[in-house]
Amino acid sequence: MGPFELATLISAGATVVLAIYAGIQIWLMRKDVQESKLHRSATIAIHVIETMDKLGHERHQLYALPNDHRIWNAKQRELAHHVCSKLQQVAYLAETGLFDEKYLLENYAGVFYKSWKKLENFIRDYRESCGEPRTIEEGAFQRRHLEKFARKCENYLKKFHLLDND
Numbered sequence: 001m002g003p004f005e006l007a008t009l010i011s012a013g014a015t016v017v018l019a020i021y022a023g024i025q026i027w028l029m030r031k032d033v034q035e036s037k038l039h040r041s042a043t044i045a046i047h048v049i050e051t052m053d054k055l056g057h058e059r060h061q062l063y064a065l066p067n068d069h070r071i072w073n074a075k076q077r078e079l080a081h082h083v084c085s086k087l088q089q090v091a092y093l094a095e096t097g098l099f100d101e102k103y104l105l106e107n108y109a110g111v112f113y114k115s116w117k118k119l120e121n122f123i124r125d126y127r128e129s130c131g132e133p134r135t136i137e138e139g140a141f142q143r144r145h146l147e148k149f150a151r152k153c154e155n156y157l158k159k160f161h162l163l164d165n166d
Contacts (some may be wrong), residue, residue: 044099048090052108059081059111062118069122075120084119084143087112091149101152109153113163116150123147 001009062083065076072080091112093099104112124134125141136144157163 037055041099045103048093048099048104051086051090052111055086060114063114065118067118069119069125070124080119080122083115084123084146087115088143088146091145093147095145101149104149105153105156108157110162112146112150112153113157116146116153120147143144 031056058079061079065072065080069077079160090099090104090108094101094104123146124140127140127142128134130142131139133139136147154163
């Protein structure tokens with residue numbers, strides 16, 4: 001066997017070893033990506049559950065407000081903005097697929113529905129005061145994830161006869 005043949009054989013052997021090494025690295029990297037996704041999902045889940053738990057008292061304060069948002073005082077409006085903002089954040093996570101929508105529907109559909117019913121006119125007037133259309137169908141941007149998710153919650157509750165069909 002000549003030096004050229006030996007070099008070719010060594011080169012082929014090294015290529016095979018490098019290909020095996022690359023395959024192992026890709027497999028390990030895939031495993032790391034899966035673990036990273038699980039970690040992200042768990043982190044988001046903990047954040048959502050903590051957010052919803054912390055909102056409990058404030059949501060009940062919101063539910064106790066008069067139905068006509070135009071008579072709310074500054075403190076009541078601040079409460080409404082806070083609850084609305086937190087629910088918007090959680091709805092965004094569900095609407096964009098970063099958090100399991102099914103979990104929210106099963107556990108918090110009533111919360112989103114009841115909160116939206118209390119906040120709907122408040123939010124629509126707020127949009128209008130910011131120069132936006134009143135509804136997402138008309139092109140409203142602010143709190144659109146909350147509105148869309150609240151509608152899903154309403155349909156979910158109706159589907160399981162947990163809400164009167166209007």
